[in-house]
Amino acid sequence: MPASIEFRGVSVDGILHDLDLRIGAGEAVAFIGRSGAGKTTTLRLINGLATPSRGDVLIDGAKPVDFIPLRRKTGYIIQGSGLFPHRTVYENVATLPRLLKWDETRTKSEAAALLDKLGLPFEKFAARYPRSLSGGEQQRVGIARAIVARPGILLCDEPFGALDPIVRRELQDSFTAIREERNATIVFVTHDLAEAMRVAERVVVFDGGRIVADTSARELPRHEAPAVRALVAAASLPS
Amino acid sequence: MKRAWLLLLLFACSKQPIVVGAKNFTESDILGELVAQKLEASRCTVDRRLHMGGTLVCDAAIGSGALDAYVEYSGTALTAILHQPATNDRAAVDRIVGAAYAKRGLRWGPSLGFNNTFAMIVRRDYARQRGLRTISDLRKVEHEVRPGFGYEFVERPDGWPGLVARYRLDVTTPPKTMDLGLTYKALAAGEIDLIAGNSTDGLIESLGLVALDDDLHYFPPYDAAVVSRAEMDRKCRGASAALASLANTIDDGTMRRLNYEVDGKKRDVAEVVREFLSAPRRGGASRR
Amino acid sequence: MTVLRATGEHIVIVVIAVVVAILIGVPLGVWAARRARAGGFALRVVDAIQTIPSLALFGFLIPIPFIGGIGMRTAIVALILYSLLPVVRNTVTGIRGVEPAVREAGVAMGFTPRQLLFEVELPLAMPSIVAGIRIATVTAIGVATIAAAIGGGGLGTLIFRGVAMVDSTLILEGALPAAALALIADAVMTTIERRLIR
Numbered sequence: 031m032p033a034s035i036e037f038r039g040v041s042v043d044g045i046l047h048d049l050d051l052r053i054g055a056g057e058a059v060a061f062i063g064r065s066g067a068g069k070t071t072t073l074r075l076i077n078g079l080a081t082p083s084r085g086d087v088l089i090d091g092a093k094p095v096d097f098i099p100l101r102r103k104t105g106y107i108i109q110g111s112g113l114f115p116h117r118t119v120y121e122n123v124a125t126l127p128r129l130l131k132w133d134e135t136r137t138k139s140e141a142a143a144l145l146d147k148l149g150l151p152f153e154k155f156a157a158r159y160p161r162s163l164s165g166g167e168q169q170r171v172g173i174a175r176a177i178v179a180r181p182g183i184l185l186c187d188e189p190f191g192a193l194d195p196i197v198r199r200e201l202q203d204s205f206t207a208i209r210e211e212r213n214a215t216i217v218f219v220t221h222d223l224a225e226a227m228r229v230a231e232r233v234v235v236f237d238g239g240r241i242v243a244d245t246s247a248r249e250l251p252r253h254e255a256p257a258v259r260a261l262v263a264a265a266s267l268p269s
Numbered sequence: 270m271k272r273a274w275l276l277l278l279l280f281a282c283s284k285q286p287i288v289v290g291a292k293n294f295t296e297s298d299i300l301g302e303l304v305a306q307k308l309e310a311s312r313c314t315v316d317r318r319l320h321m322g323g324t325l326v327c328d329a330a331i332g333s334g335a336l337d338a339y340v341e342y343s344g345t346a347l348t349a350i351l352h353q354p355a356t357n358d359r360a361a362v363d364r365i366v367g368a369a370y371a372k373r374g375l376r377w378g379p380s381l382g383f384n385n386t387f388a389m390i391v392r393r394d395y396a397r398q399r400g401l402r403t404i405s406d407l408r409k410v411e412h413e414v415r416p417g418f419g420y421e422f423v424e425r426p427d428g429w430p431g432l433v434a435r436y437r438l439d440v441t442t443p444p445k446t447m448d449l450g451l452t453y454k455a456l457a458a459g460e461i462d463l464i465a466g467n468s469t470d471g472l473i474e475s476l477g478l479v480a481l482d483d484d485l486h487y488f489p490p491y492d493a494a495v496v497s498r499a500e501m502d503r504k505c506r507g508a509s510a511a512l513a514s515l516a517n518t519i520d521d522g523t524m525r526r527l528n529y530e531v532d533g534k535k536r537d538v539a540e541v542v543r544e545f546l547s548a549p550r551r552g553g554a555s556r557r
Numbered sequence: 558m559t560v561l562r563a564t565g566e567h568i569v570i571v572v573i574a575v576v577v578a579i580l581i582g583v584p585l586g587v588w589a590a591r592r593a594r595a596g597g598f599a600l601r602v603v604d605a606i607q608t609i610p611s612l613a614l615f616g617f618l619i620p621i622p623f624i625g626g627i628g629m630r631t632a633i634v635a636l637i638l639y640s641l642l643p644v645v646r647n648t649v650t651g652i653r654g655v656e657p658a659v660r661e662a663g664v665a666m667g668f669t670p671r672q673l674l675f676e677v678e679l680p681l682a683m684p685s686i687v688a689g690i691r692i693a694t695v696t697a698i699g700v701a702t703i704a705a706a707i708g709g710g711g712l713g714t715l716i717f718r719g720v721a722m723v724d725s726t727l728i729l730e731g732a733l734p735a736a737a738l739a740l741i742a743d744a745v746m747t748t749i750e751r752r753l754i755r
Contacts (some may be wrong), residue, residue: 077665102667112662116680126666185665321719342657379727417627417708420721443558446718447627447708455708457629 032056032215033090035076040085044069046239058216060226063236069219073185077104105176105184109191111168112162118158120216126179132225144174148204166197177212182241186218202228285504286316289341289532290327290339293320294449295531296469300340302542304495313505315544323421329498332373335387338497342385344489348427354488355427359412379516383524387488388480390466396479403484404436414442417461420451434488471529570629570704571697574636578693581639586648600631607642609699615707617738632709639700640693647689651682665692684741684753691746698739
């Protein structure tokens with residue numbers, strides 16, 4: 031079940047200033063802005079990897095007290111994938127299902143289906159170790175690991191940032207394809223405007239710890255704010 | 270200027286240091302210091318190597334010339350160094366040892382005047398409870414007694430193996446070995462029950478210990494005497510004459526008292542020896 | 558005191574000491590890895606213990622009641638103290654060496670701290686920890702020869718007796734098995750380490 035996310039007057043000392051934001055259940059939102067603007071911190075507030083110094087973060091209208099159950103319903107994909115090097119591809123993907131005490135047959139079928147869909151045929155890849163995979167393949171496993179248990183929220187922190195442009199494009203496509211059948215609220219941090227517009231319908235622009243723009247992806251190139259104009263120019267998008 | 274250097278050189282040559290050693294227990298240190306201070310009183314330069322090592326270490330050293338003199342015991346020289354069978358004939362022991370040393374270019378003597386034999390020591394209450402007075406009485410406790418010795422006693426032919434054989438003891442617990450000094454502490458603390466100490470040890474009384482009587486006269490006599498290299502006088506004229514004056518100057522009681530000054534009262538060895546040399550001697554012929 | 562008996566005693570002393578050092582050192586290392594300041598302090602303490610010359614450490618322990626006295630127990634206590642540093646230090650290194658991204662992935666997935674430790678951190682730290690155990694074992698085999706000075710038994714007994722009697726054979730009877738034990742332990746543990754760094 032996708033969850034709604036709300037920020038009320040959230041500040042993190044030195045990074046975020048009085049943030050207000052509402053993300054509806056099932057929405058796909060991209061956070062964009064230059065480095066240090068506060069987008070990653072905002073993302074990490076959602077699953078409790080960062081704590082606000084002021085204000086509240088509400089998930090489905092309530093303030094989470096214990097983050098561990100929430101995290102088990104939240105997918106988290108990061109740059110470099112963070113795959114467990116001592117576990118095989120299958121074991122990595124099966125991490126959360128095992129934690130949730132799923133039936134092993136169910137785990138296997140879900141993992142196999144997902145990996146196949148992500149372009150990693152199960153028979154070939156299941157028993158391999160992360161270090162034998164390319165960067166792109168590792169990130170595909172990372173995606174599979176994050177979404178196999180059908181999370182209500184999916185958090186992505188520049189997941190394709192370390193990959194070359196062609197692979198990045200392929201992964202963006204796989205991501206959007208997968209996401210269509212998995213109903214989750216998505217927050218996607220990126221500094222690549224084109225990527226943001228490809229993976230999300232809504233774009234939130236951060237600058238200096240504040241939100242300076244919050245529009246649909248289509249409307250963004252026409253936005254007036256200087257920070258947004260700078261981004262658009264830098265991305266050299268066709269207007 | 271050049272003449273001064275030459276004189277200094279000659280002076281140095283004529284006063285090569287005499288190296289005096291001692292074994293690694295208090296009494297030996299005291300006797301080594303005694304020899305050293307006597308030599309220094311005769312204006313010899315002395316290099317001290319006290320607490321050097323066990324019997325065979327000192328013997329090897331004096332044989333090779335690394336030592337010029339140290340104090341040895343007749344029985345020890347007989348059995349441990351010369352590997353001769355132990356005997357109780359005091360004169361014979363002295364004769365055999367003297368002859369053997371002479372063959373190696375070493376002088377045996379003078380005798381200092383006391384006999385420091387091995388003492389098999391137990392705690393006083395342990396002895397009382399089990400009725401132990403002699404070494405033969407150990408047969409009563411042979412299956413429970415826990416022996417503990419220094420490294421030498423357990424290996425020497427006149428040590429533990431010979432004792433057990435002679436007294437026909439079937440001691441079940443094999444002996445623990447450790448630094449000799451520790452055996453007294455361990456015995457007093459009750460961690461072991463039987464040690465091989467020296468009859469002139471200073472701590473026997475004060476630690477509540479008692480020595481068992483050697484009823485079968487297993488141990489040979491251990492008369493303390495100086496062993497020295499024949500060339501010692503070449504290093505310092507009058508060295509052997511100085512040592513000769515030590516003959517029969519210490520009896521058993523005196524040795525025990527000196528040991529107690531160091532072990533019991535924790536006084537400095539050099540200080541105790543200095544005090545002894547300056548005081549009028551008791552027991553034995555007093556000669557300067 | 559036969560060579561066989563002395564070797565047996567030696568192995569017993571070393572095994573007990575290293576096992577206890579692992580039981581204390583690994584948790585201590587895990588604790589120290591998490592805290593920068595307190596952990597640094599703990600490492601310095603363990604480091605300081607190692608700088609004490611082994612014979613001195615044995616000597617210090619003798620008068621202490623309960624764990625002291627002469628004999629095997631004191632020897633084992635001293636060896637435990639000596640074996641702590643390599644184990645603790647390598648545990649800290651191993652755990653701190655876990656890539657931050659990997660650790661964060663585990664936390665974000667909803668691992669409890671305990672699950673994170675046992676499923677992610679310890680398995681990844683294992684090669685480093687085993688290396689620490691290997692160093693501790695080889696060092697302990699050597700230091701254990703000093704145990705004989707305080708009645709602790711082991712191969713040092715033969716060495717000390719040999720020195721007292723100026724008997725090279727006796728010395729070698731103690732020294733060679735000790736060296737062999739160290740080499741074997743080193744070889745075995747290196748194999749284990751290699752197999753862990755798949």
